[in-house]
Amino acid sequence: MTRNLIPIDSAEDPRIAAYRNIRERDLVGRQGRFVAEGRVVLNVLFSTSRFTAESVFLRENRVAGLFDLIERIPETVPIYTASASIMDEVAGFEIHRGILAIGRKRETSGEALLDTLPEAALVVALSGISNHDNMGSIFRNAASFGAAAVLLTDDCCDPLYRKAIRVSVGAALKLPFARFSDTATLATALHDRGYSILALSPQGKIDIAEIKRDPRHALLLGSEGHGLSEEDMKRLPTARIAMAPDFDSLNVAAASAIALHRLWCPV
Amino acid sequence: MTRNLIPIDSAEDPRIAAYRNIRERDLVGRQGRFVAEGRVVLNVLFSTSRFTAESVFLRENRVAGLFDLIERIPETVPIYTASASIMDEVAGFEIHRGILAIGRKRETSGEALLDTLPEAALVVALSGISNHDNMGSIFRNAASFGAAAVLLTDDCCDPLYRKAIRVSVGAALKLPFARFSDTATLATALHDRGYSILALSPQGKIDIAEIKRDPRHALLLGSEGHGLSEEDMKRLPTARIAMAPDFDSLNVAAASAIALHRLWCPV
Numbered sequence: 001m002t003r004n005l006i007p008i009d010s011a012e013d014p015r016i017a018a019y020r021n022i023r024e025r026d027l028v029g030r031q032g033r034f035v036a037e038g039r040v041v042l043n044v045l046f047s048t049s050r051f052t053a054e055s056v057f058l059r060e061n062r063v064a065g066l067f068d069l070i071e072r073i074p075e076t077v078p079i080y081t082a083s084a085s086i087m088d089e090v091a092g093f094e095i096h097r098g099i100l101a102i103g104r105k106r107e108t109s110g111e112a113l114l115d116t117l118p119e120a121a122l123v124v125a126l127s128g129i130s131n132h133d134n135m136g137s138i139f140r141n142a143a144s145f146g147a148a149a150v151l152l153t154d155d156c157c158d159p160l161y162r163k164a165i166r167v168s169v170g171a172a173l174k175l176p177f178a179r180f181s182d183t184a185t186l187a188t189a190l191h192d193r194g195y196s197i198l199a200l201s202p203q204g205k206i207d208i209a210e211i212k213r214d215p216r217h218a219l220l221l222g223s224e225g226h227g228l229s230e231e232d233m234k235r236l237p238t239a240r241i242a243m244a245p246d247f248d249s250l251n252v253a254a255a256s257a258i259a260l261h262r263l264w265c266p267v
Numbered sequence: 268m269t270r271n272l273i274p275i276d277s278a279e280d281p282r283i284a285a286y287r288n289i290r291e292r293d294l295v296g297r298q299g300r301f302v303a304e305g306r307v308v309l310n311v312l313f314s315t316s317r318f319t320a321e322s323v324f325l326r327e328n329r330v331a332g333l334f335d336l337i338e339r340i341p342e343t344v345p346i347y348t349a350s351a352s353i354m355d356e357v358a359g360f361e362i363h364r365g366i367l368a369i370g371r372k373r374e375t376s377g378e379a380l381l382d383t384l385p386e387a388a389l390v391v392a393l394s395g396i397s398n399h400d401n402m403g404s405i406f407r408n409a410a411s412f413g414a415a416a417v418l419l420t421d422d423c424c425d426p427l428y429r430k431a432i433r434v435s436v437g438a439a440l441k442l443p444f445a446r447f448s449d450t451a452t453l454a455t456a457l458h459d460r461g462y463s464i465l466a467l468s469p470q471g472k473i474d475i476a477e478i479k480r481d482p483r484h485a486l487l488l489g490s491e492g493h494g495l496s497e498e499d500m501k502r503l504p505t506a507r508i509a510m511a512p513d514f515d516s517l518n519v520a521a522a523s524a525i526a527l528h529r530l531w532c533p534v
Contacts, residue, residue: 133400247411251404254407
């Protein structure tokens with residue numbers, strides 16, 4: 001291997017400024033730019049044209065075990081290496097896996113993404129999902145049940161937030177996603193392309209167990225607090241998950257697992 | 268209302284020592300004794316004989332809205348009140364809801380709990396679940412699908428850990444649970460009482476969609492990392508959830524939602 005590695009000897013080195021206090025900066029929305037962590041996630045990052053990377057930052061004692069990964073990294077992307085103590089000092093906490101990168105997502109419009117999907121496809125549409133745990137879990141479930149893409153309204157949180165990526169076990173990078181301004185625009189784009197939309201809600205009209213999968217099917221999930229708006233519920237076919245009458249309700253991620261399992265068709 | 272409230276004027280008051288630095292002390296296992304938080308959870312705490320309370324701690328400006336709750340609290344349980352600033356200082360972070368209690372669970376053997384269940388019952392059995400998020404989610408799903416009880420092996424984490432209660436939205440208190448030394452003992456106790464046991468695993472023999480619910484059915488879930496042991500898998504009927512072949516796997520809580528939805532029979 002002849003790839004150049006750039007050793008970093010000080011936590012103050014400006015070349016690794018993007019990795020400084022990762023945890024705190026996560027609190028600020030930085031849509032499009034994100035911290036990728038661990039071998040699985042970096043492998044995804046360098047295997048799709050949907051992402052570019054600004055740089056990679058490795059703990060020096062991990063390099064020997066990462067030749068396969070390093071070979072996939074374009075020559076134009078600098079690879080920094082440092083000792084565990086410098087790496088942890090920069091990041092602001094212990095980086096167990098010693099593998100970091102700053103990635104950037106190429107922006108795609110929701111319509112453009114839909115136009116790339118195959119003739120038969122299951123997609124997940126999210127309206128107002130604001131919790132990163134739920135976002136990560138929904139992506140993981142969507143990947144488990146072969147969804148082709150995730151569509152988000154603009155008020156959804158960022159699937160590339162560090163915690164969401166981690167909870168998704170990489171699915172947030174694996175599944176293509178794009179945003180729409182609101183649920184109505186999203187629904188119109190789906191209808192225009194022949195998708196059946198199924199809005200999931202505790203007040204849904206049809207039991208999810210009765211739903212038959214159409215070749216192009218979209219599962220629409222509403223926000224954790226208020227669910228889908230009355231307008232959306234009136235405009236779209238709705239399904240519910242039958243459950244015990246005396247308990248609150250399912251979490252939206254758990255509901256997505258049940259509905260996606262129902263809608264999934266093994267090829 | 269004539270109930271005596273005990274005002275607390277200093278964060279150093281030894282009577283509220285149990286509430287000190289709640290978050291940090293959560294890190295230490297304190298099985299049986301737990302912090303209850305919020306109106307919903309306290310209502311459960313004071314509505315079942317499975318729990319006792321050592322004390323209640325309310326923010327003084329919440330008292331007027333909590334008469335219904337306060338009336339349910341036995342005279343023997345002291346109710347402390349304090350200003351928001353004292354309460355937050357004691358707890359070590361901001362207690363948004365201003366409603367806390369120290370609860371204690373009456374210990375029950377797993378066998379004794381099983382003997383209280385009705386003729387037809389769905390129970391959830393957990394082996395080696397170590398993540399409090401998953402524990403809370405599984406309890407929430409179990410309550411959503413009418414499970415009568417949760418059985419845990421001794422190496423499972425505590426469902427009454429603060430985060431697990433919160434994620435369960437109170438189900439960790441609502442559903443009775445008890446422990447067994449290990450999976451084999453647990454399975455024997457279920458068999459002896461006529462339960463069909465279904466062990467869920469990516470390597471399971473039968474598709475979960477094909478499973479027929481028996482009157483007494485137990486769903487057994489294994490640990491996040493290793494799943495169920497080979498021994499357990501050989502000894503018990505196993506089911507899998509069909510999913511996309513090229514992705515890791517479902518999270519155990521998501522898997523529990525799908526399987527419980529399948530096993531649930533509305534009465």
